[in-house]
Each structure stands twice: as structure tokens, then as C-alpha cells.
Amino acid sequence: MKKSTRALLGLVLLDLIVLGGAWYMVAQTRSRAWNSNDPAASIGMITTGAGALVGFISVVLLLAFIMHRRAGN
Secondary structure (H helix, E strand, O other), rough: OOHHHHHHHHHHHHHHHHHHHHHHHHHHOOOOOOOOOHHHHHHHHHHHHHHHHHHHHHHHHHHHHHHHHHHHO
């Protein structure tokens, strides 16, 4: 498998893991399984953090993809 393909596969898998974890945390907060003084603020914090992490992962791995493509890998 080419290095550039691995970078794209890693991007998709890591993004799915982060989104799945955020979905789980939001579901736990909404169902009141996890106690929170302000569930709406907690959900906002979870989604903001997950969105930032997905953005960071995407940028880093897209740059890796581009660098590997330019190198011929």
C-alpha cells in the first residue's frame, strides 16, 4: 500500500473514531447517564472539541498525503 493511501485511510479512520467518541459522549449526556449541571453547555463543549480535533487531524494527514504524492509514494 502506498504511503499516500495510508495517509488517506488514516484520515478517514481517525476522523470516524473521534466522531464516534463524540457521538457516544453526547448520547450519554443527553440520556442523563452522565451527570452535568448544564447538559447543553457540556454537549457544546464536546462537539466543539471533537470538531477541532477532526479539523487538526484532517489538515495534518492531508498535508502528509500531498507530500507523499509529490515524492511519488
